[in-house]
Every structure is written in structure tokens, then in C-alpha cells.
Amino acid sequence: MRKVWDFHGGVHPPENKSQSLQSPLREAPLPTYVVLPLSMHVGAPAIACVAVGDKVKRGQLIAEPSGAFSAGIHASISGEVSAIEDRQISHPSGNPGPAIIIQSDGADESVTIEPIANYMQAEPDLLVKRVRQAGIAGLGGAGFPTHIKLNPLSKVDTLIINGAECEPYITADHALFKTFPEKVIQGIELLAHILGNPKQILIGIEDNKPDAIDALKQAAAGTNIEVVTVPTKYPSGGEKQLIQLLTGLEVPSGKLPANLGIMVQNPGTAVAVLEAVAEGKALTSRITTFVGQNLKESVNLEVRIGTTLTEVLTHLGLDLEHAHKVVLGGPMMGFAMPDPNTPILKISNCVLVPSKLELPDPEPAQPCIRCGSCAEVCPAQLLPQQLFWFAQAEDHENLQNHNLFDCIECGACSFVCPSNIPLVQYYRASKGAIREADRERIASDRARRRFEVRNLRVEREAQEREAKRAARMQAAKEKQAHSASQSAEKSPSSDEDLVAAAMARVKAQASADSGSASSEQSVQNKTQALQERIENLKSKISACEQNKEQNRLASELANAEAQLERFQKQNSETAESAAVAKAEIQPNADPDSASAAIERAKAKARAQADMPEAEKLQQTLDSLEKRIEKASERVKQARTESSDTLVALENGLQKLLEKKAEAQARLSELKEESKEQENP
Amino acid sequence: MPLWGLAAWSPYKKMEIFLEHIVLIAVLTLTGLAILFGAILGAASVKFKVEGDPLVEQIDTLLPQTQCGQCGYPGCKPYATAIADGKADINRCPPGGHATIQSLADLLGVEVKPLDAEHGVEAEVKTVAYIREDECIGCTKCIQACPVDAILGAAKLMHTVVVSECTGCDLCVEPCPVDCIDMLPVEQPLSEWSWNLPPSTREVLGNMKAGDLIGSDRSDSSSGKGDRAA
Numbered sequence: 001m002r003k004v005w006d007f008h009g010g011v012h013p014p015e016n017k018s019q020s021l022q023s024p025l026r027e028a029p030l031p032t033y034v035v036l037p038l039s040m041h042v043g044a045p046a047i048a049c050v051a052v053g054d055k056v057k058r059g060q061l062i063a064e065p066s067g068a069f070s071a072g073i074h075a076s077i078s079g080e081v082s083a084i085e086d087r088q089i090s091h092p093s094g095n096p097g098p099a100i101i102i103q104s105d106g107a108d109e110s111v112t113i114e115p116i117a118n119y120m121q122a123e124p125d126l127l128v129k130r131v132r133q134a135g136i137a138g139l140g141g142a143g144f145p146t147h148i149k150l151n152p153l154s155k156v157d158t159l160i161i162n163g164a165e166c167e168p169y170i171t172a173d174h175a176l177f178k179t180f181p182e183k184v185i186q187g188i189e190l191l192a193h194i195l196g197n198p199k200q201i202l203i204g205i206e207d208n209k210p211d212a213i214d215a216l217k218q219a220a221a222g223t224n225i226e227v228v229t230v231p232t233k234y235p236s237g238g239e240k241q242l243i244q245l246l247t248g249l250e251v252p253s254g255k256l257p258a259n260l261g262i263m264v265q266n267p268g269t270a271v272a273v274l275e276a277v278a279e280g281k282a283l284t285s286r287i288t289t290f291v292g293q294n295l296k297e298s299v300n301l302e303v304r305i306g307t308t309l310t311e312v313l314t315h316l317g318l319d320l321e322h323a324h325k326v327v328l329g330g331p332m333m334g335f336a337m338p339d340p341n342t343p344i345l346k347i348s349n350c351v352l353v354p355s356k357l358e359l360p361d362p363e364p365a366q367p368c369i370r371c372g373s374c375a376e377v378c379p380a381q382l383l384p385q386q387l388f389w390f391a392q393a394e395d396h397e398n399l400q401n402h403n404l405f406d407c408i409e410c411g412a413c414s415f416v417c418p419s420n421i422p423l424v425q426y427y428r429a430s431k432g433a434i435r436e437a438d439r440e441r442i443a444s445d446r447a448r449r450r451f452e453v454r455n456l457r458v459e460r461e462a463q464e465r466e467a468k469r470a471a472r473m474q475a476a477k478e479k480q481a482h483s484a485s486q487s488a489e490k491s492p493s494s495d496e497d498l499v500a501a502a503m504a505r506v507k508a509q510a511s512a513d514s515g516s517a518s519s520e521q522s523v524q525n526k527t528q529a530l531q532e533r534i535e536n537l538k539s540k541i542s543a544c545e546q547n548k549e550q551n552r553l554a555s556e557l558a559n560a561e562a563q564l565e566r567f568q569k570q571n572s573e574t575a576e577s578a579a580v581a582k583a584e585i586q587p588n589a590d591p592d593s594a595s596a597a598i599e600r601a602k603a604k605a606r607a608q609a610d611m612p613e614a615e616k617l618q619q620t621l622d623s624l625e626k627r628i629e630k631a632s633e634r635v636k637q638a639r640t641e642s643s644d645t646l647v648a649l650e651n652g653l654q655k656l657l658e659k660k661a662e663a664q665a666r667l668s669e670l671k672e673e674s675k676e677q678e679n680p
Numbered sequence: 681m682p683l684w685g686l687a688a689w690s691p692y693k694k695m696e697i698f699l700e701h702i703v704l705i706a707v708l709t710l711t712g713l714a715i716l717f718g719a720i721l722g723a724a725s726v727k728f729k730v731e732g733d734p735l736v737e738q739i740d741t742l743l744p745q746t747q748c749g750q751c752g753y754p755g756c757k758p759y760a761t762a763i764a765d766g767k768a769d770i771n772r773c774p775p776g777g778h779a780t781i782q783s784l785a786d787l788l789g790v791e792v793k794p795l796d797a798e799h800g801v802e803a804e805v806k807t808v809a810y811i812r813e814d815e816c817i818g819c820t821k822c823i824q825a826c827p828v829d830a831i832l833g834a835a836k837l838m839h840t841v842v843v844s845e846c847t848g849c850d851l852c853v854e855p856c857p858v859d860c861i862d863m864l865p866v867e868q869p870l871s872e873w874s875w876n877l878p879p880s881t882r883e884v885l886g887n888m889k890a891g892d893l894i895g896s897d898r899s900d901s902s903s904g905k906g907d908r909a910a
Contacts, residue, residue, distance in 0.1 A: 039870065039871070089870075091870055092873075092875070093870065093873045095870060095873065097870050391877065392877075422878050425875055425877070425878045426877060426878065429874060429875045429876055429877040429878075430877070431874065433874065433877075435872075435874065439872070440744070443745075444743075444745035444847075445745070446845070447745040447746065447747065447828050447845070447847045448740070448745045448756065448757075450829055450845060451745065451747045451757075451828050452757075453829075454828065454829050
């Protein structure tokens with residue numbers, strides 16, 4: 001006889017197990033339609049792989065798992081996909097979620113996968129693959145994808161089958177043990193085979209199910225599976241509590257049973273795995289307890305996944321109009337569904353339909369009197385009243401320091417609270433708030449990083465622009481300085497500014513062709529140099545006709561000739577492009593070359609520099625008058641042709657007139673000055 | 681005088697010298713210690729030098745990093761710097777709202793203040809930018825405005841928002857010349873749903889009307905997260 005340990009706390013609520021065990025387990029009637037939510041498991045939602053209007057059969061894959069941490073979904077009846085849309089999906093929020101809806105054709109045809117014969121000799125990898133194919137997720141309550149659990153990272157020493165079923169009213173596993181004990185044992189043996197035959201295989205079962213214990217013991221005779229009876233105490237069916245009961249080991253905070261080499265599986269999952277492997281059946285139905293005083297008959301039914309509660313409950317004689325409430329799960333951990341038109345999921349082990357007397361509405365919460373009863377019953381050895389205060393104050397730091405996340409939300413504290421404080425609701429809300437704060441913190445960290453990186457980039461780009469600008473400015477200055485010094489050399493006049501300005505004007509005018517002109521010149525220079533080199537080489541060849549170097553020189557000559565050819569070609573091209581550029585830039589200008597223009601301008605500047613100011617002004621006036629004449633002609637022409645450029649031309653004329661007036665004013669001033677000088 | 685007779689014996693002689701120079705020795709000892717500790721502190725300040733202002737970093741961690749500029753500073757870090765320098769108040773961050781003010785007050789040991797309405801009001805729901813793509817003309821103005829580079833696109837090509845990176849600062853809405861950016865509320869996935877805190881006892885009692893004897897008779901309309909803060 002194995003020693004059974006104990007865990008801290010626990011409560012003894014009324015068991016209420018007998019009601020649903022009066023009638024034997026049977027199949028629920030075929031539903032007229034099923035609602036199959038895409039997210040019935042922990043992990044990524046599945047992705048629908050059928051379209052509206054598709055005919056499907058029971059067991060056919062209708063939604064593929066998205067990634068490794070997900071489970072597929074199979075049609076649970078045969079019929080037609082009538083919609084893929086958001087529906088009530090038995091989520092505690094009551095919010096709708098995406099689901100596939102199948103209308104039954106009544107035929108209930110099914111498809112199976114090829115069964116694996118001799119599965120006890122098959123490769124575990126193959127079996128795990130099959131489990132994944134069958135879309136099995138833990139039937140106990142959390143809905144963890146089973147194929148991931150069966151592929152543990154570390155060796156499993158102890159496999160525990162959780163048959164405790166400690167929550168009041170629920171008898172789904174009990175009914176399974178009573179009806180199919182052999183299947184349960186075979187399923188456990190298969191799980192053990194997949195897990196590489198752990199040293200211990202234990203079935204933990206509460207002592208309030210003597211018939212189930214007998215049946216299992218009988219079926220397990222001759223195997224290495226040990227049926228262990230544990231005293232009835234809520235929540236002995238909690239994973240960590242059952243481990244403690246059977247092995248005396250406590251799962252450390254923040255660790256998983258796998259860290260201790262222990263794995264806990266639900267018996268329903270074991271049977272589902274067996275059926276998937278030995279019979280090729282996907283997970284399309286489960287055993288669910290329907291119980292409560294509002295039902296005419298309380299019973300365990302094998303019900304198709306996706307069947308709506310409305311249909312089953314009506315079958316069991318519930319008057320939906322007068323239903324007090326419909327609770328998914330048991331009275332301790334379950335949640336009431338506001339709308340019973342919601343489907344049975346892979347994890348739904350119980351539907352409780354109590355009368356008002358059976359499960360009255362909670363009385364209003366009174367202030368906490370710090371009696372400490374909650375701390376006495378907490379199976380996780382937490383301080384519920386302390387957590388309650390921190391939850392009220394939204395003190396996340398202290399909540400975490402007091403190990404809020406070790407709370408298994410069993411509801412024992414709320415059960416014993418004399419002030420009727422809904423403690424678990426506080427913990428659930430706080431856990432959600434902390435998780436959300438964590439998500440927000442991660443998002444804000446990422447935003448900060450992106451912001452900083454962006455700022456660095458913007459700064460770098462600004463610096464680069466600044467550097468470029470500085471370089472351009474430097475180049476322009478050098479050029480100006482160079483041209484200024486050149487003009488200073490050529491004109492000894494004192495009026496250097498004027499010359500420089502004139503030079504700049506001329507250069508700006510001729511900038512385009514001056515560029516091409518200089519390249520033209522350089523090409524010519526190169527051509528000349530190459531020709532010289534060729535001459536040189538030829539003379540060398542003739543000089544050392546007999547020399548061994550002859551070959552090398554000859555090749556060099558050929559090379560040089562090729563180069564010359566290339567340059568000549570380039571030369572002609574540049575000349576052409578220069579001509580084009582000239583034509584483009586100065587279509588009406590005189591065809592003189594840029595250098596000639598520069599020379600003219602320089603000469604003009606020289607001449608001007610020597611002139612007295614009055615004469616200079618006179619000359620400017622003359623030229624302005626000429627330009628005004630031309631401009632007004634152009635304006636006239638534009639007017640007669642009603643050209644687009646009329647406004648611009650008029651503006652230009654206006655400016656010229658202004659300049660002329662200015663120059664005249666200055667001239668008259670100068671004249672007066674000179675008069676004054678003459679007659680002091 | 682047996683003791684003084686022993687004074688000729690060397691340890692006592694040394695003691696005498698010690699007693700004669702006691703002040704000098706004390707001064708030298710303390711000076712030596714001062715130099716020693718000074719050196720240790722100097723070395724430590726070089727070795728364990730803290731880059732930047734750690735307070736600014738701490739404040740910056742508490743800010744929501746929307747980089748929206750509603751506080752009047754060009755981003756969360758500048759605002760954090762201003763708070764650390766005492767130039768700005770802690771109640772100028774509408775995206776962070778009451779929770780951020782609370783945590784800033786805790787960190788800095790100052791009084792909690794209501795949000796300064798001059799800088800905006802706390803948003804009810806989280807939003808993200810959404811570009812109506814067929815109306816986008818590809819001007820890149822929103823890309824330049826986005827503080828976290830969450831908008832993708834190029835000149836004369838359609839732009840779009842990377843929702844997972846959008847902080848909902850709405851800085852891109854105003855520069856858009858064709859007004860094709862909307863701020864849409866973020867839909868919360870069911871996996872991120874969580875229970876609300878139950879209404880507090882005081883609130884339940886406060887909501888009770890005369891004649892209400894049991895809690896199940898009360899109207900449930902007032903239970904919710906938003907009301908509780910009041």
C-alpha cells in the first residue's frame with residue numbers, strides 16, 4: 001500500500017455526485033448543428049481550412065493548427081458548413097469569437113484516419129504525430145495541446161492520471177471509469193509507451209468513488225499501473241495538489257511538474273489518445289456531466305463537441321425560460337453563461353443548471369474581518385486576505401511578492417469567507433491586470449527603442465546633410481577665391497569687386513559649356529600626350545629592333561594606339577554633347593565660345609575699372625536703356641501672341657525700369673557733387 | 681617611584697615618546713586615513729561611474745512611450761528629463777493617465793495630482809492609426825511625423841501602418857494632406873481578456889436604494905472598472 005501524503009488546507013463542500021450517476025452514461029442525440037470555435041485550446045487559434053458550403057463528414061479536419069503550439073479542429077457531425085463567423089463560444093467573457101458552424105445532414109457519416117496496428121510497438125514520434133493529427137487537447141480543463149505535453153523536454157519518471165475529480169457535481173471521469181475501465185487502462189499504457197515507460201504510473205482517485213476504484217483495480221490487474229485512493233478533499237484534483245498527495249513532492253513556485261519528472265494527464269485524454277491511435281478517430285466528442293435541480297434528468301452524456309447547450313438542455317427537460325442560471329464547469333470554479341446558446345468545448349466537463357435554492361446568488365460582500373479562515377484553507381499556502389487588500393489597492397508589486405501567480409483559483413477561500421467576499425474574482429482580475437501591464441511594458445520598451453533609433457538616424461542624416469553643405473560651400477569659396485586672384489592678376493584696377501562680379505556673371509552664364517569645354521580640353525591634352533607616347537615607342541622599337549624587349553614594346557604600342565582611338569572617340573562624343581548643351585542652354589545667344597565671352601567681359605571690366613564713376617553710370621544707363629528696349633519689344637511680342645511668360649516678362653521690364661531710375665538718380669547726385677566741388 | 685624607574689626600560693621609553701607626541705600622531709593618523717579613504721572613494725567613482733542620470737531612466741521607464749508630445753516635450757525621454765530637473769509637473773501625460781501619475785508620484789515621493797487638462801484628457805480606449813489606403817497619395821508626410829517608424833511606404837507609393845508598433849500618438853493624422861488617416865480603437869483579442877475587479881463593498885452599499893435588502897436585488901449597471909476609480 002502506497003503512502004498517501006496530504007496538502008495544506010482544502011475544504012469539504014457538499015459533494016452532490018450521486019445525482020448524475022443514477023442513469024448510465026449514454027450518447028446525446030445527434031445535434032441539428034454544431035458551433036466549433038477556432039480556439040478551444042491553449043495556444044494559437046486554428047485556421048479554418050473549409051469554406052462555407054463545403055460538405056464535411058465527422059472526423060474531417062476543418063481547421064488546421066497554426067504552428068506547433070496549437071491544435072486542429074475536426075467536424076463532429078456530417079453535414080454542410082453553413083457559416084464561418086463570430087459566435088458565442090463559451091468564453092467566460094461572454095464575448096463572441098470566430099467559429100465554424102456545421103448544419104447536420106442527419107446521416108452522421110464519419111471518416112477515420114488509418115489506425116495504427118500494434119501501436120505498443122510503434123515509434124513514439126509516430127504516435128505523437130497521430131495525436132496532433134487527431135486534434136487532442138487536454139480534456140481536464142486547461143485544454144493544453146496534448147501532442148506538446150507528450151513530447152517532453154526532460155525524462156518523465158512518474159505518470160499520474162488525475163481521476164480525483166474533486167469538484168462537486170462533476171462525475172464525467174467517474175462515469176468513464178465505471179463504463180470503460182479497460183479503455184482507460186489501455187490508454188494509460190499507450191501514454192506510458194509514448195513517454196518511454198515511466199518508472200511509476202499512478203491513478204489518483206478520491207475515495208468517494210468506490211465502484212470506479214473497483215472497476216479500475218480489476219482492469220489494471222497484471223499491469224504496472226497502480227490505483228491510489230486519496231481522501232476526499234477539495235481541491236485534491238488540482239495538478240499540484242494531486243502530485244503532493246501521491247508523491248509528497250511540492251512543485252516549486254514558477255516551475256512545472258515536468259521539472260520534477262512528473263506528468264499529469266486526464267483519463268479522458270488517455271482514452272482520446274487511445275481512440276486516435278487504435279481506431280483512427282479524431283477528437284469529436286467527450287463525456288460531459290449535465291446536472292442540476294432544474295433538469296428533469298441529471299446524467300452523463302457523450303456529447304459531440306460543438307453541440308449547443310440549448311439543444312442538450314432542452315433534451316434533458318430544461319425549461320429555458322425559467323432557468324435560474326447555466327454554469328459551465330462546477331460550482332467552485334465554473335462561470336455562468338449569460339446565453340445558453342453556446343457550444344460544448346473540448347474542455348467542458350460539466351454543465352450545471354441549478355435551481356435558485358441549490359445555488360443561490362451570492363450575498364453582498366461584507367468587509368473583511370481578518371479572520372484568517374481563507375489562509376487556513378488555501379491549498380497553495382498563500383495569504384488570501386493579504387492578496388485581497390493588495391488587489392483592492394491595485395498594488396501589483398506586492399501582489400507578485402505575495403505569489404499571486406501561484407493561486408490556482410480553486411475558490412476554497414471564497415467558499416469559507418464569512419464575509420462572502422468574492423476573493424477569486426479579485427485574484428483573476430489582478431492577474432489579468434498584471435499580465436496586461438506586462439504586455440504594455442514590453443510594447444513601451446519596444447516603442448522607446450524604436451524612438452531612440454529613429455532619433456539617432458534623423459540626427460545622422462542631418463549631420464550628413466550639414467557636412468555636404470559645408471563641403472559645397474568650401475568648394476564655392478575656393479573657386480571664388482581662385483577666380484578673384486586670377487582677375488586681380490589680370491586687372492591692376494582698384495575696382496576688383498566689379499570685375500569679380502562680372503566674371504561670376506559670365507561664368508554663371510557659361511557654366512554649362514565651360515564644364516564641357518574643360519573636359520574637351522583635357523581630352524585634347526590626353527590625345528596629344530598619347531600621340532607623343534606612340535611616337536616615342538615607335539622610335540624605341542626602331543632603335544632596339546634586335547632587342548628582346550621588342551615584343552613587349554610592340555604590345556605596349558598596340559595598347560597605346562587603342563587608348564588613343566578610345567580617346568578620340570570620346571573626344572568627338574564630348575564635342576557633340578557640348579554642342580547639344582550649348583544649343584539647349586543658349587538657343588538665342590551668340591555662338592561665341594565661353595572663353596571668348598569671358599575675355600570680353602574681362603576687357604569690359606578692365607575698361608570700366610579705369611573709368612570715373614559718372615562715366616560708368618552713364619554706360620550702365622545706356623546698357624539698361626538698350627535692355628529695356630529689348631524687353632519691351634519682347635513684352636509686346638508676348639502680348640500679341642498672348643504667351644504664358646507675359647507676366648514674368650512684364651516683371652522683368654519693371655525691374656529694369658526701376659534700375660534705370662536708380663542709376664539716373666545716382667548720376668544726378670554725382671553731377672551735383674562735382675558741381676559743389678567745383679564751386680565751394 | 682617604581683614606575684618612573686622602569687621608564688629607562690625601552691617599552692616605557694617608547695610610551696613616553698608616544699605620550700609626548702600624541703597630538704601629532706593623532707593628526708598624522710587621521711590625515712593618513714583621510715587620504716586612504718579619499719583614494720578609495722576616488723577610485724570607486726571612476727570604476728563605478730554611472731552613465732547618464734539614473735532618475736531620468738527610471739522616470740522614462742514609467743512613461744507610456746507613445747512619444748506623442750502632448751506634455752509639451754518632444755517625446756517621453758525629454759519629458760522624463762524635465763521631470764527629473766524639476767521643470768515639469770508629473771501630471772502632463774494623458775496617454776499614461778492616472779496610473780502613470782500614481783507610479784511617478786510613488787517614485788518621486790510627491791503628491792498624486794489630477795491630470796492637467798491643458799495637455800489633454802485620458803483616452804477611454806487604446807487606438808492605433810489606420811491609413812485608408814486607396815486614398816493615400818504617397819506624400820510621406822506621415823512617415824516623417826511618426827516617432828516610432830511604424831509607417832511603411834515610399835514617395836508616391838501607398839503607405840500603411842504597422843499596427844503592432846503603432847503607439848496611437850496620432851501625430852500622423854494632422855500632417856496628412858488628404859486626411860486619410862483614422863485613429864481606430866484596438867480590438868482586444870479574447871486571449872487577452874480578463875475579469876474585472878468586483879465592485880467594492882462601499883460602492884455596493886452606495887448603490888443600494890431604500891428597500892434593497894439583499895445584494896442580488898441591486899442593479900448591476902454600475903459595476904465596472906471605470907467606476908471604481910471614482
